[in-house]
Amino acid sequence: MPTDNTVDIDPKNHIASVVKATRILESFDPESPELSIQELVKRCGYTRTTTYRILDTLELVGWIERTSAGGYKMTLRVFELASRVLGSFDLRTEASHVMSDLAARYDENVYLVVPDGTRAVCLDLIESSRPVRVMSLSVGRSLPLFIGGAPLALLAELEDTFLPRVLAGGPLTSPSGQEVSEQQLRRILADTRARGYAVSMEDVTPGVAALGACIFDRSGRPVAALSFGGFVANFAQPRQSELAGALVEGALTISRRLGYQGGE
Structure with missing residues (x-):
């Protein structure tokens, strides 16, 4: 009271x-x-x-x-809202060990991001040890769903629901000034689903790249995304594939902890 x-x-x-x-x-x-x-x-x-x-x-x-x-x-709507908040805390707890392990192994920024309408909000972050900061997203800040590793990973899984709302928001222009057409975005989302993770190259910040992989809850619903972010030079092949493999595995581990049964 x-x-x-x-x-x-x-x-x-x-x-x-x-x-x-x-x-x-x-x-x-x-x-x-x-x-x-x-x-x-x-x-x-x-x-x-x-x-x-x-x-x-x-x-x-x-x-x-x-x-x-x-x-x-x-009414129960208040309980439902509280349940969403508690779910976010559970997610953060379950993701923390995976994020720490990925940050220690690869020394890149590791992000935990959740969808919020047509944007994606950073719920947690572990920074790399590099003296030069490359963060494009800090805790509590958000990005549009059509740019960045984690947002694109989420939009690829939520395309039917959220893409019309994203497109209704006007021109798809990133903070770095890049413009993406609807056709290009649909192709990016299709490639992301086929690949199993999103690739973002300098569409948010010049010189910065990111990878993103979705996290699913027990019902198979995409509830968050795990992401690596760092200098473009650190995301060239073959390291990009190595990072992507670890990221997808980490996202699946968190999903399993949330009760997800898919992804065999």
């Missing part, structure tokens, strides 16, 4: 109604899974009219529902 309702809100950067809605959601706890509007007014300190309007909006979008007793409680 929230204990402090005083929050410094900058009208230029913060939306007060969102903060208030969050406070109301945080009022529910294991001891009070159902609350009346009077109890919520008391806990949050908002007027009855404001509290009712927020509750009505939360009910409209499916986060809150009314009970037979006339009170309010959170």
